[in-house]
Amino acid sequence: MGFQISVQPSNHVFQAEAEETILDAALRQGLALPYGCRYGACGACRGKVLSGQVDHGKALNEVLSEADRRAGFALFCCASASSDLSIESRELRSSEELPVKTLPARVQKLTRAAPDVMLVELRLPASERLQFFAGQYIDILLKGGRRRAFSLANAPHDDGCLQLHIRHVPGGQFTDHVFSTMKDRDMLRFNGPHGSFYLREDSQKPMLLVAGGTGFAPIKAIVEHAIAEKTTRAITLYWGGRERADLYLLPLAEQWAREQPGMRFVPVLSDTPQCEKWSGRIGFVHAAAMQDFPDLSGHQVYVCGSPAMVAAARRDFVGQCQLPENEFFADSFEYAIDEASEAVSEAATVVQNPSNIAG
Structure with missing residues (x-):
């Protein structure tokens, strides 16, 4: 009852x-x-x-x-x-209202989803929870005051265990550790939540979601949150990668499209070797979205991926597809040289009202 x-x-x-x-x-x-x-x-x-x-x-x-x-x-x-x-x-209506915490977390599970993508599940202490909005990120705290930022890939209601999608950057101080020496029950400290990239729930406009690579992580959180709240908004998700392995949770996205009324999923590959059978779309992921949505004047758009993809999507959606600029929300992933450690590390770049994330 x-x-x-x-x-x-x-x-x-x-x-x-x-x-x-x-x-x-x-x-x-x-x-x-x-x-x-x-x-x-x-x-x-x-x-x-x-x-x-x-x-x-x-x-x-x-x-x-x-x-x-x-x-x-x-x-x-x-x-x-x-x-x-x-x-x-x-x-709570905006990210500014959420308390930012520094908490310990234990590695509960490591799953190699692709050769260069690890799904990391972090278990919080029994007496702690992290309240966040779908799409935000946390900073993993490292020695020497360094930090690495990663999107939360789970929906806010499922906050007992936090999921991160981490792409391996060869030579990266943290990602090398994740892929070579991290193990179950290891302890980490993090700070969060952060970022203004999150689902705007005060709108009823159809949603266009565009993800590149591990930019799928915050998009996954947004979709799962929308499903949990039984949204009636139409959702179209485009997920792009170079090859099929980059779409590391492809069956999950396909399941959403089968089971959720009003949801459509379009996978896109930019590089398909002759040995790989692929019957889906080919090309740049945001270009595929533009082909299907030449008029975005009545939509709300969420984009997450590389700086080049995010910049191109913003330019073309606003400039060619009539998307209102205030309805474009984006996060950008960038890799840069960490001169302090003389290693490649993940560094965040703000593109347009985004959270800072390293994929």
Whole structure:
């Protein structure tokens, strides 16, 4: 049996299943209620129950006193609905409202998705969570004050374990470590979330998503978040690579297109050896999108990939396809020489309102 929950003052409404916490239900359906630990210890998710009944669950008396409960307050990471509810809580609207944290994380799983792409899953401490918007990134903190930035590839509601897609840069201080010596249960420290590249949920315009290589990571987070919140917006995803191996999660993207109403997926390769059978599109990924969408005046566009691809997409979508400039959101990946360590390392370049990411 489920319950209907309305949020004031926004008037947003969502459904909560029996014994599901209010926060979990809200995040699952795309509402960014504030939270910190998701464990009942920090009080960041505290709000007021205006009407209806809740079960306070594992909320600690030290954080939510009996007087607080009688006054109608609740910790939404612990409380579950016992009836339809009206609650009072602020909702986070922009990246500036999210708390930036420095946290430890343990390597939970390493998956070689392609010869030069590693999927890294990081497990946070049981008492900590990271609240972020779909598309943002974190900085991995290294010795000597150095840091490497990587997109979060998982949706915000699935925040117990963070997923990164890391491309190997030969000679790179961090990526060499990831591909040669990193192992399960290793510890890392990171800082985040960061970046203004994230899904704008206040729009109902159709979305055009364009990814190159590991630029798929934040696009994956955006798609999975849109699926979780049951968006009714049309989504078209173009993912490009030099060869088939660069589309390292191709079955997943194909599955989205099969199962999600209103979603289309177009893979594009720029270099197809004669020995490789390929019946899909060939050429530059943003050019393929332009062929199918000569008029983008009514769209919202998210682009993530190399600096050249992002720059070309911005120039051509805005200049030739009538895309409003304020509806273009992008992240750029660039590789540069780290003179301090005399090695190739990942460095971020801001192209147009992006987060800083190294792929």
